[in-house]
Amino acid sequence: MRRGSLRSRLTLLVTIAVAVAIAVCAGLSWLIVERQLISQLDQTIMEPEGPGDQRWLKEHCTPQGTSDFFGYATLLYADGSTCSLGPPIVVTEPDKRLTTDRAEPVYRDGRTTGGRAVRVVTVNFEPGVAVMEARPLYHVQRTMRNLAIALGAVAALGVLGAAWAGMAVSRAALAPVGRLTKAVEHIAQTEDLDIRIPVEGTDEIARLGSSFNAMTAALAGSRDRQQQLVADAGHELRTPLTTLRTNIDLLLRSEQTGRRLDPGAKERLLVNVKAQFAELSTLVGDLLQLARGDTDHEPHVELALHDVVTAAVGRARLRGAEVTTDLQPWYVVGNAASLERAVLNLIDNAAKFGPGQVEVALRGGVLTVRDQGPGIPEEDLPHVFERFWRSSSARGLPGSGLGLAIVAQAVAEAGGDARLANAPGGGVIATIKLPGTLTSRS
Incomplete structure (x- = not known):
């Protein structure tokens, strides 16, 4: 079965909740009124004044009952015989026990021998005799029946009102969700990430709208960065590719025309081609690193930053850099490969632009x-x-201009900050600050 819309389900839930509440209140009201009416009736049954007095009853009752008495009163003897004024009341076992037991009076619903519903009270009159007096329940039953009809009508009106209120509440509550849905559908159709949803208040719907706006802003920023990266990469790739094509065309023309190049010139061309290929390889590698950093989010783990720096220093020394180190333990949460690449880029930069040793x-x-x-x-x-x-x-100098961008990206992913400044006394000092601890938490 297909589920309805969120608005219809919310309306149905509100209607059901209100209907149940109304039904419970109506049922409790009915029971309370019934109990009050019965209690008032019980208080009138055993009044000692008037024809209901027990001694007057004993003098005028008959075993078959009388027809000239408009009340209901029956004397019950220990042997089970009865003497009644008015129609006799049907006897029960609790009534018989009160012929010999002076316990508390018994209040119950009963019937006469003619089948009329009555409210009965049985008390011990004297040893061996109990008296049962009753009042008809007709007026109570009619009142309760009318009350049930009135409460049912009120409950029906309440349910209709609850349905209308549920529709109004769902329409008002889900209006921001409707705007959000339209915005999502618009983005799906047009890929327009510049759309924003008006946010009012601080409730859950407002927080959802704020989160959606933040998400679209982040996606728009990511898309802009990707477009800028593609544009910048195309610009940077154009020069080495043009140079490569020129050199290769020159080599091919010399072979095709039979006009051999001077061996020295040919060697210089081949060296130049090799250098351009190396530059392209470096550039493509850096671009891939940046692209992975923008899109891939590998889980970060706790790692020893001093070990990462030691590994980067070892790789830099293999490349010919002279590096001195002074490392103290520091544990951070991040990606070891990215941070090692960042540290290596800083050391390579320092070795390329500054003669002498690099201090880490x-x-x-x-x-x-x-x-x-x-x-x-x-x-x-x-x-x-x-x-x-x-x-x-x-x-x-050789390089793609992406080394420090990779450093900034890797450090930012680890929650840190990277800076470059001129050092006192000359040279450049690169600083990376990463949150962490002196000891491992694992």
Whole structure:
């Protein structure tokens, strides 16, 4: 069976809840009124005044009952015989026990021998005799029947009102959800991530709208970054590809025309081609790293940052860098491969731009990498972590301009912060701060 809409289900639930509440209240009201009427009737049965007095009853009753008495009164003897005024009351076992037992009076619903419903009270009159007096239940039953009809009508009106109220409540409560649904459908059809939902208040629906707006903003930002990355990559790839095509065309033309190139020139062309391929390989690798960082979110685990730095220093030394270290233990939560790549990029940068040794230190969760180079112009410092950005002094050196962007991305994923500044006394100092502890938690 197909489920209805959320609005219809909410309306149905509100209607059912109100209907049940009304039914319970009506039932309790009916029972309370009935109990009150019966209690009032019980209080009038055993009044000692008037023809119901027990001694007067004993003098005028007959075994078959009388027809000239409009009440109901019966004397019950221990041997089971009765003497009644009015129609005799049907005797029960609790009534018989009161002929010999001076216990509390017994109040019950009963009948006369003619079949009329009555309210009966039985008390011990004297040793061996109990008296039963009764009042007809006709007026009580009629009142309760009329009350049941009135309560049923009120309950029906209440259910109809609850259904209307449920529709109004569901329409008002689900209006923001309807706007959210339309926004999602619009995005699915148009891929327009710039749409925003108006948010009012601080309730759960408002929080849902805020979360949706934050999600679309994040998706729009991711899409913009991807588009910018593609545009920047296309721009950066154009130069080495053009150079490669030119050099290869020159080599092919010399072979096809039979005009052999000078061996020295040919060697220089081949070296240039090899260098361009190496540059392309580095650029593609860096692009893949950035792309994975934007889309892949591997689970982070606790790791020893000092061990990660040690591994990066070892790889840098294999590449010919001179590195000195001063590492203290520090445990962080992150991705070991990404952080190792970030540290290696910083060391490679320091070795490339600064002669002499690279100083790497890790103290109190702060990692510093310092070179002995000429430093970076102050106006260039705000741009050092931008993708494909290279300072004027570095454009003649090998590299793709993505190394520091990879550093910033890896550190941000681990919840840290990366900075670059000119060090006192010369050179550049790169600083990475990562939250963590001095001892492992595992």
